[in-house]
Amino acid sequence: MALFSPPISSSSLQNPNFIPKFSFSLLSTNRFSFLSVTRASSDSGSTSPTAATAVEAPEPVEVIVKEPPQSTPAVKKEAISTTDNVAVEGEEMKTTETVIKFQDARWINGTWDLKQFEKDGKTDWDSVIVAEAKRRKWLEENPETTSNDEPLLFDTSIIPWWAWIKRYHLPEAELLNGRAAMIGFFMAYFVDSLTGVGLVDQMGNFFCKTLLFVSVAGVLFIRKNEDVDKLKNLFDETTLYDKQWQAAWKNDDDESLGASKK
Amino acid sequence: MATTVTLKSFTGLRQSSTEQTNFVSHVPSSLSLPQRRSSLRVTASRATPKLSNRKLRVAVIGGGPAGGAAAETLAQGGIETILIERKMDNCKPCGGAIPLCMVGEFNLPLDIIDRRVTKMKMISPSNIAVDIGRTLKEHEYIGMVRREVLDAYLRERAEKSGATVINGLFLKMDHPENWDSPYTLHYTEYDGKTGATGTKKTMEVDAVIGADGANSRVAKSIDAGDYDYAIAFQERIRIPDEKMTYYEDLAEMYVGDDVSPDFYGWVFPKCDHVAVGTGTVTHKGDIKKFQLATRNRAKDKILGGKIIRVEAHPIPEHPRPRRLSKRVALVGDAAGYVTKCSGEGIYFAAKSGRMCAEAIVEGSQNGKKMIDEGDLRKYLEKWDKTYLPTYRVLDVLQKVFYRSNPAREAFVEMCADEYVQKMTFDSYLYKRVAPGSPLEDIKLAVNTIGSLVRANALRREIEKLNV
Numbered sequence: 001m002a003l004f005s006p007p008i009s010s011s012s013l014q015n016p017n018f019i020p021k022f023s024f025s026l027l028s029t030n031r032f033s034f035l036s037v038t039r040a041s042s043d044s045g046s047t048s049p050t051a052a053t054a055v056e057a058p059e060p061v062e063v064i065v066k067e068p069p070q071s072t073p074a075v076k077k078e079a080i081s082t083t084d085n086v087a088v089e090g091e092e093m094k095t096t097e098t099v100i101k102f103q104d105a106r107w108i109n110g111t112w113d114l115k116q117f118e119k120d121g122k123t124d125w126d127s128v129i130v131a132e133a134k135r136r137k138w139l140e141e142n143p144e145t146t147s148n149d150e151p152l153l154f155d156t157s158i159i160p161w162w163a164w165i166k167r168y169h170l171p172e173a174e175l176l177n178g179r180a181a182m183i184g185f186f187m188a189y190f191v192d193s194l195t196g197v198g199l200v201d202q203m204g205n206f207f208c209k210t211l212l213f214v215s216v217a218g219v220l221f222i223r224k225n226e227d228v229d230k231l232k233n234l235f236d237e238t239t240l241y242d243k244q245w246q247a248a249w250k251n252d253d254d255e256s257l258g259a260s261k262k
Numbered sequence: 263m264a265t266t267v268t269l270k271s272f273t274g275l276r277q278s279s280t281e282q283t284n285f286v287s288h289v290p291s292s293l294s295l296p297q298r299r300s301s302l303r304v305t306a307s308r309a310t311p312k313l314s315n316r317k318l319r320v321a322v323i324g325g326g327p328a329g330g331a332a333a334e335t336l337a338q339g340g341i342e343t344i345l346i347e348r349k350m351d352n353c354k355p356c357g358g359a360i361p362l363c364m365v366g367e368f369n370l371p372l373d374i375i376d377r378r379v380t381k382m383k384m385i386s387p388s389n390i391a392v393d394i395g396r397t398l399k400e401h402e403y404i405g406m407v408r409r410e411v412l413d414a415y416l417r418e419r420a421e422k423s424g425a426t427v428i429n430g431l432f433l434k435m436d437h438p439e440n441w442d443s444p445y446t447l448h449y450t451e452y453d454g455k456t457g458a459t460g461t462k463k464t465m466e467v468d469a470v471i472g473a474d475g476a477n478s479r480v481a482k483s484i485d486a487g488d489y490d491y492a493i494a495f496q497e498r499i500r501i502p503d504e505k506m507t508y509y510e511d512l513a514e515m516y517v518g519d520d521v522s523p524d525f526y527g528w529v530f531p532k533c534d535h536v537a538v539g540t541g542t543v544t545h546k547g548d549i550k551k552f553q554l555a556t557r558n559r560a561k562d563k564i565l566g567g568k569i570i571r572v573e574a575h576p577i578p579e580h581p582r583p584r585r586l587s588k589r590v591a592l593v594g595d596a597a598g599y600v601t602k603c604s605g606e607g608i609y610f611a612a613k614s615g616r617m618c619a620e621a622i623v624e625g626s627q628n629g630k631k632m633i634d635e636g637d638l639r640k641y642l643e644k645w646d647k648t649y650l651p652t653y654r655v656l657d658v659l660q661k662v663f664y665r666s667n668p669a670r671e672a673f674v675e676m677c678a679d680e681y682v683q684k685m686t687f688d689s690y691l692y693k694r695v696a697p698g699s700p701l702e703d704i705k706l707a708v709n710t711i712g713s714l715v716r717a718n719a720l721r722r723e724i725e726k727l728n729v
């Protein structure tokens with residue numbers, strides 16, 4: 001008997017007529033139970049969900065789209081892969097191994113539909129930026145094939161410059177200005193206590209001005225501990241290629257210096 | 263007077279050192295100026311003696327574009343030329359792209375070119391695709407050639423000009439004792455009759471041009487030093503005809519960390535198939551992984567294709583520390599003349615072969631006189647003066663735009679700009695840095711910085727999501 005039972009269960013999964021009903025019944029249930037049921041079924045008989053599964057059946061895609069946009073792509077991936085494993089097992093593996101593509105309600109025809117990002121009648125650029133970042137992160141982890149039928153038309157320059165400044169430049173500028181102010185205040189106090197030279201007189205002194213320049217440059221360029229090494233490496237990097245080209249001339253210059261001594 | 267003996271190893275550095283003993287009086291004045299090499303180009307060629315009853319003999323090791331071009335120029339200049347090539351039908355793994363100026367400069371017949379690529383597609387890590395080529399004029403294109411066809415054509419032309427082409431493998435060379443003794447080359451000659459092993463032979467020549475590629479034996483024998491190199495891995499895939507029409511005149515470039523950490527993946531159309539490949543310098547062990555990723559990115563477009571050939575080869579990243587030594591000079595890949603960023607080498611190989619041969623022809627006055635290191639140095643000077651800016655610019659581009667995914671995204675965004683496309687194609691097709699308009703240059707600079715800032719800001723956002 002043990003010999004018979006496994007084939008029956010797997011053959012039932014593989015029976016193409018059986019599958020649509022199976023998947024429909026899954027889809028009609030509540031989303032959460034949907035996930036738990038598919039997880040259970042995936043454990044029971046089907047092969048482990050791999051990245052390369054078909055997204056051909058239109059039904060799973062519809063369900064995903066109805067999900068609210070806040071769900072992370074990771075959840076979508078799991079949902080798609082588990083349903084499709086169940087749905088597709090009956091079909092033979094074609095030469096086309098279709099992969100999961102990036103899906104989002106607001107990503108239409110290869111670009112972000114800005115109308116869906118509106119808040120109080122104006123486009124919420126912050127959420128556009130976050131959505132694009134999520135898309136890029138998804139693609140870094142799951143590189144997709146490019147296709148001529150679905151060209152990607154999104155260009156980050158449609159996001160206005162002030163949105164970038166507000167989101168990235170201003171917080172960092174605040175941080176750096178704060179650091180510079182703290183350093184400036186304490187250095188001014190320190191120098192005053194040591195030498196008795198007040199703030200106004202300090203500004204007239206060349207040495208103090210140099211110190212000021214060095215501390216401003218330091219605050220600007222060294223923002224993290226790693227930046228010190230990075231700057232050193234950067235300098236080496238910029239000059240390396242030139243050095244490699246000049247090597248042909250350098251060798252002989254050394255020799256010639258040796259010759260002239262003789 | 264003692265200087266004439268001790269100066270043997272410094273021939274060519276100070277022209278006066280090669281003069282006969284009568285002219286030793288010139289030596290001290292030129293030796294006192296070690297730095298400025300350019301100011302000393304005065305009397306060397308006049309001083310070398312005439313060859314009494316024979317022409318100058320030069321051997322060109324390697325019969326690729328560099329060797330073929332060098333041998334042709336030498337033979338046309340009246341020099342006795344011997345070209346040694348180890349595999350006459352060598353089907354080299356190569357992108358096979360030549361710029362338009364090469365067709366004109368080397369008088370290539372148009373039937374050598376299998377395809378004319380007039381469109382390129384650059385695809386960013388997030389699959390943003392940009393079409394390049396709108397600014398190309400009717401007659402402009404990138405020529406795709408089969409290396410075996412091009413190499414054989416250049417060798418044939420050299421032979422017709424009077425060079426002797428030998429099918430043989432260069433083994434090593436004996437350095438001369440005096441400044442005018444010949445080099446003795448040891449090589450194995452395959453004459454087709456004695457089978458695969460060939461017969462060992464030697465040959466005496468006055469000068470050698472090393473055009474034997476990235477693993478040059480000539481370079482080893484003159485202690486030229488090593489270079490960093492990239493591994494380029496390529497699969498030739500025959501795809502169905504309807505998919506081939508897409509690649510009729512279009513080549514693709516894929517950038518991304520998945521495809522290569524410091525280079526790009528490509529799909530180049532060849533005569534009846536496409537070549538899909540990628541390359542890397544720093545992560546050579548993962549090259550297969552990168553190749554799979556490249557195939558994955560192009561998957562839809564090469565679906566149903568059959569891999570007909572898998573090949574790999576090294577690409578030099580920068581020149582060797584020493585590109586010449588006495589009367590031996592390196593050209594082409596052996597010298598390391600491959601540009602960064604695009605990895606272009608065929609044109610520079612052929613051009614350097616020609617330039618070196620021209621320097622030899624001029625220095626020997628069409629084969630009548632012996633040459634010395636100074637004449638070969640002229641070739642190095644001319645080469646560096648003409649092409650170092652090009653190499654530098656491409657190095658900067660590679661450093662700035664290939665370092666990370668955000669940089670690559672910015673790169674692809676920049677390539678969408680028409681001005682960028684025009685400048686890029688002008689400099690690639692004609693190998694000249696055309697002066698653009700300053701206003702456009704400023705706009706370009708602003709746009710570049712903007713793209714880089716946006717892409718890096720998005721990367722910071724991605725890192726925030728990771729946390």
